[in-house]
Amino acid sequence: MADPKGFLTTGREVAETRPVTERLKDWNEVYVPGSLLPIISKQAGRCMDCGIPFCHNGCPLGNLIPEWNDYAYREDWSAASERLHATNNFPEFTGRLCPAPCEAACVLGINQPAVTIKNVEVSIIDKAWDSGDVTPQPPERLSGKTVAVIGSGPAGLAAAQQLTRAGHTVAVYERADRIGGLLRYGIPEFKMEKVHINRRIEQMRAEGTKFRTEVEIGRDIDAAKLRRRYDAVVIAAGATLSRDLPVPGRELNGIHFAMEYLPLANKVQEGDFVAPPITAAGKHVVVIGGGDTGADCVGTAHRQGAASVTQLEIMPRPGDDRPTGQPWPTFPMLYKVTSAHEEGGERVYSVSTTHFEGDEDGNVQFLHLIEVEFKGGKLEQKPGTERKIPAQLVTLAMGFTGTDQANGLVSQFGLELDERGNVARDADFATNVNGVYVAGDAGRGQSLIVWAIAEGRSAARGVDRFLTGASELPAPIRPTDRALTA
Numbered sequence: 411m412a413d414p415k416g417f418l419t420t421g422r423e424v425a426e427t428r429p430v431t432e433r434l435k436d437w438n439e440v441y442v443p444g445s446l447l448p449i450i451s452k453q454a455g456r457c458m459d460c461g462i463p464f465c466h467n468g469c470p471l472g473n474l475i476p477e478w479n480d481y482a483y484r485e486d487w488s489a490a491s492e493r494l495h496a497t498n499n500f501p502e503f504t505g506r507l508c509p510a511p512c513e514a515a516c517v518l519g520i521n522q523p524a525v526t527i528k529n530v531e532v533s534i535i536d537k538a539w540d541s542g543d544v545t546p547q548p549p550e551r552l553s554g555k556t557v558a559v560i561g562s563g564p565a566g567l568a569a570a571q572q573l574t575r576a577g578h579t580v581a582v583y584e585r586a587d588r589i590g591g592l593l594r595y596g597i598p599e600f601k602m603e604k605v606h607i608n609r610r611i612e613q614m615r616a617e618g619t620k621f622r623t624e625v626e627i628g629r630d631i632d633a634a635k636l637r638r639r640y641d642a643v644v645i646a647a648g649a650t651l652s653r654d655l656p657v658p659g660r661e662l663n664g665i666h667f668a669m670e671y672l673p674l675a676n677k678v679q680e681g682d683f684v685a686p687p688i689t690a691a692g693k694h695v696v697v698i699g700g701g702d703t704g705a706d707c708v709g710t711a712h713r714q715g716a717a718s719v720t721q722l723e724i725m726p727r728p729g730d731d732r733p734t735g736q737p738w739p740t741f742p743m744l745y746k747v748t749s750a751h752e753e754g755g756e757r758v759y760s761v762s763t764t765h766f767e768g769d770e771d772g773n774v775q776f777l778h779l780i781e782v783e784f785k786g787g788k789l790e791q792k793p794g795t796e797r798k799i800p801a802q803l804v805t806l807a808m809g810f811t812g813t814d815q816a817n818g819l820v821s822q823f824g825l826e827l828d829e830r831g832n833v834a835r836d837a838d839f840a841t842n843v844n845g846v847y848v849a850g851d852a853g854r855g856q857s858l859i860v861w862a863i864a865e866g867r868s869a870a871r872g873v874d875r876f877l878t879g880a881s882e883l884p885a886p887i888r889p890t891d892r893a894l895t896a
Contacts, residue, residue, distance in 0.1 A: 565850025
């Protein structure tokens, strides 16, 4: 193990963030560069090597957390990187973006602050890139089999890298103009700078993976024709249909889905625009939805110079401590203050939007809301609590409902859907169409980045076995696996 007394003698320390006044002036990541390395070895030493590491249970990738904690404690960064990559293709993504269910399941967390697993992870991988330990791993020989991967988010990229390394010739199709899916255009730069995606893409290109951008399967290429062109297909198109808010006034100008708003801000950072076509500058902004996507909208609005930012959530405010109904090692619903929330704005809980009010030109000006409460498992409005707040830009960040079917991908393949509208699959991640597999949110529904990567890795094994009759690729999860709940 690492330090046998580390969890007794060392307190939890996390990454240091830059001052709010400084980071609001740019789009760089909010953390102080290099602030983790002076403290991270001692933080890794807090790992108990507890014998039954429930952090493994919390992480669907099955990350070998006690092992790379031990190497990080000893500052053997090369060995730590090897152990990290043994289960995770893209630890620099998860180390920045994952909400860390592994920390919620940390045994130390039963009665002390958990090990800073996420910070250790990102320190190891950043050190590995800096020292040249991350190199292309091309296959020793080619199988002669071809695979098309539809979608370049974390699930698609993981499947593509695994299958390329297994010797298959893989082409990734992405309908956007750049590779990365929601990693590229859904995650703001201040949460993850896109250099981390770019260098992984270059690694994958060097390994042999091909990339095709601005090609939407179903519209630009018929899905049935794609199937005939390749020996196998992996659908990793995500669950990109945003949940709408059908209330009076929804048609007013200035009301947008989060995934209409956030990509434009990222395109400014890519150099496509001088200023985004949709901007919060000088406006009263309301974000509907209290999750991570909503927080991304909050931070983006701050950097664009919003006059005010208000985030609405229909659920009650979570508590500061683990609820009794969500015992360790489940992932608890806690009040979370993200870096975006540190930067200002108001958060309003237990409210529901009744309608929008606009001006004579059809632009939204006000949002009308009412307080709500749950009674007998039902959501009820509280009479007399109606009010309106200024709203000149509204972003809808209420989650996603399923895979896009309007582009013809589902119908052209002839795919069967499950009862939740996701693409149905068997134990090998195979759909009802021979040789067509599905991974990530397209099959699971909206989920976390660690589940997407785990799905991509597992689906790759199913494809490899389909193509060759056997596979040595790892499959960390089954399609039916779900996070542990009480």
